[in-house]
Amino acid sequence: MSAYWKKNLRTLLILLFVWFIVSFGFGIILVEPLNQFHFGGYPLGFWFAQQGSIYSFVLLIFIYVIRMNFLDREFDVNED
């Protein structure tokens, strides 16, 4: 079971890294440089802070759901 747990932790670390980058990274720390670019009528950093980070959060959870369902089957810890 420790192999299952290790793969789970790896998945978590990767997803949480993306979680950190899109919100704290692009939305706050790098907001000024990113605002030099535009996305439609949005300055890019502002878009990440008020729109993009939220879309990414939703995607991250669904990726996690798919990945964990796959791992559960692979290690046969799936529920019926």
Place this chain on the structure above:
Amino acid sequence: MDILTWTYLLVGLSFILYIGIAIWTRAGSTQEFYVAGGGVSPLANGMATAADWMSAASFISMAGLISFSGYDGSVYLMGWTGGYVLLALLLAPYLRKFGKFTVPDFVGDRYYSNKARVVAVICALFISFTYVAGQMRGVGIVFSRYLEIPIEWGVVIGMCIVFFYAVLGGMKGITYTQVAQFCVLIFAYMVPAIFISMQLTGNPVPQLGLGGEVADGTPLLAKLDGVLADLGFAEYTSGRKGMGDMLAITLALMVGTAGLPHVIVRFFTVPRVKDARLSAGYALFFIAILYTTAPAVAAFGIYNAINSTSEKNISELPNWVQNWQKTNLIAVDDKNGDGKIQYVADPARNELTIDKDIMVLAGPEIANLPNWVVGLIAAGAMAAALSTAAGLLLVISTSVSRDLVKTFNPEISEKTELRIARFAAAGAVIFAGYFGVNPPGFVAEVVAFAFGLAAASFFPVIILGIFSTRINKEGAIAGMVTGLVFTIGYIVYFKFVNPVINTPDHWWFGVSPEGIGSVGMALNFVVCFVVSKFTPAPPQDVQDLIQNIRIPKGAGAAQDH
């Protein structure tokens, strides 16, 4: 039909719907009362979680808060959504596998200590009471502004409705009414937003309209930056808060969200571990619909408000200004006597004060939308306030009946326990109603408390309880107490004891009281680790429990002791 008739009709219809559902889904056992029998589908649980989470503050105040703070308002948008990623990845599946009814249940069992359980109960009660008083106040305000009856009566009517379905139906009744309330509130939020986006930018999708162009071809956000700069305000798309404080507040709100007991308990209601993961995804999807629309409502609102008032003759102001002047949410004062309104940043010359709540409440009137849309806003705001209040009341009643009474009197029968739970819910409704009618002056200030406390107390001990087998009861108790005392101390000092020096120069590391929960959380983690290192490891049966909750197989329904 006029606005008042539409409002009565729509609010009345929504109440009949909620009561109907409550009667249909009456709870018969403690399991149904606490976790809806554990048989809620992930989609329904997602909607219920979204309604539970989105309170009167999200619905009425958040957009206005962003209107007046621009980019700085992003802390609320990211903070109140990003927490769901933590919840889905780090907490929900494992707590579901653990399979009891409450957060203090987990803390008490994992740290094999009733002391730890009691500390957790106190945190849960404090957070929930703080929150619920604000919801009742929201209910009262909506009643008094739209239905033109006194606030006291508004609160009493709201109390009766919540009492009816929370006390009768427990978690089962609450879950299915919350599904209906989510539909009402999201419809009520989106309809005016879509209309206004069409009017301003020609794009019916508010999320795209915010990045769209106004009639003269300039991007809306660039135009808004220019308008605000001309009046002496900071640009809408750039920030005023320090970067460190932005990071700290966002983190505190995220972690606080993931640690709120009324949100966590929703994940105990689904049948399987994988349903808990999936329903966190659905919940955030439904929340994101409102949270990505709110910044658009915010920018459209402030743009419309300035355009329809600035440099206009006071005698020719639009109707909504007069309508809302009655409620003191907007005030006009022609200081230089030129008969026109100057809306400027300099407080000595500014002649128009606008309350943040106007942006959502009066949004449809500002944009000249039909009367039924105005009525819809009232029904939506009621749905948001009632759904959150009900979720919180359930946490309060569960904490009392289960975590306090049952823990120390394990021999009471299920029937008695259910009766105590209902009495506790009734008591909490009355308590909340009292504070709704006589709000303490510090309701807004204590919201920082609720999130700071959830971040500094629950979050670290739950995470460590799952991801470490070495953290023991000594570490957990010391960590929770340190996090709590530090966070309460900091907030009380700057908000109540010495509010005069509540400025960035005096804050530690430039972190405001709103963001201090992040520091409290870090302290909690450190203390937990250090104390655990010098005290004995948890006993073998607890280590087995931890190994067990890490694996989805064999979750079964939520169990009694």
